[in-house]
Amino acid sequence: MSPKLSRSRRTALAIAAVVLAGLFLPIYAIYRRDVGRAYDRITTGSQIAQTRCGPLEYATTGEGPPVLLVHGAGGGFEQGLELGQALARDGYRIIAVSRFGYLRTPVPPDASAAAQADAHACLLDALQIPRAAIMGVSAGGPSALQFALRHPDRTVALVLLVPAAYAPPNEVRPVRVPRGAAFLFDVVLRSDFIFWAGSKVAPGTFTRSVLGTPPEVAARASVDEQARLRLFLSHILPVRPRRLGLLNDAAVVSSLPRYELEKITAPTLAISTADDLYGTFGGARYTAAHVPGARFIGYPSGGHMLVGHDAEAAAEISAFLSVALARSARF
DSSP: OOHHHHHHHHHHHHHHHHHHHHHHHHHHHHHHHHHHHHHHHHTSSOEEEEETTEEEEEEEEOSSSEEEEEOOTTOOHHHHHHHTHHHHHTTOEEEEEOOTTSTTSOOOSOOSHHHHHHHHHHHHHHTTOOOEEEEEEGGGHHHHHHHHHHOGGGEEEEEEESOOOOOOTTTSOOOOOOTTHHHHHHHHTTOHHHHHHHHHHOHHHHHHHTTOOOHHHHHTSOHHHHHHHHHHHHTTOOOGGGHHHHHHHHHHHTTOOOOOGGGOOSOEEEEEETTOTTOHHHHHHHHHHHSTTOEEEEESSOTTTTTTTHHHHHHHHHHHHHHHHHHHHTO
């Protein structure tokens, strides 16, 4: 290779490196801004309760009858606060917990749904709340169900929103992982940057595989609904402080047993959509069919994020809790 050609190649590589750096640095600056805001969001507004079940992170909002809001996969206390906004406006006190492995709540040796349910009771003890309604969202469903079973005297009402719940595989479609989600989680849980970049470059893939919602449903949604989906996805950042919780959820949800649903005495409401890509429709309907007096609301579409039905579902939950609390006050 001649010295002249070698110098030309080195010059070309240097120019390419400068161009790539010029493209990457502004992108990385935006990422640093976004991830910085994400870490600011999870490091403010919560407290640690030192309970007999160990340290538990939580936050509260609103005034009124207490509702323990149990977040789904990829969440934490701040997801619970967001999901409970409508109820807080309607006059409920939302207690949003970070489940095992999420944010500042550690993973104990026993991180089962039953142990998590007992930890919910421990948190209520620490807050001196004798009884509460409990709302389990998505992967928060198993521990909410276990709370109603293990602590019936403390359960005013049970709400299951797109819940991970048992369904007989020979009767209805069981809970499942959307196409591509297993690979996606295995990769993105290791890096905030990969999750951030992937959500920007392939929003449709993330809508399907992370939010469990058909991309075509999201595409037809209103501007406000699309903004809600983008916000919800962005608030899964940062993923690293949620990694252990997500891995524990995967272990719990992958082997859901049938609980003794017939022994649940609390008024129960289960809500899901037929096209939820996590397959919660069958489990929600099956649960409602076997819990005495339970009600099931099934929407034909909307995916795991209840696109087009979010406000309607929130109104249904608020009305249900109002009736359940009135009934509880009479006894």
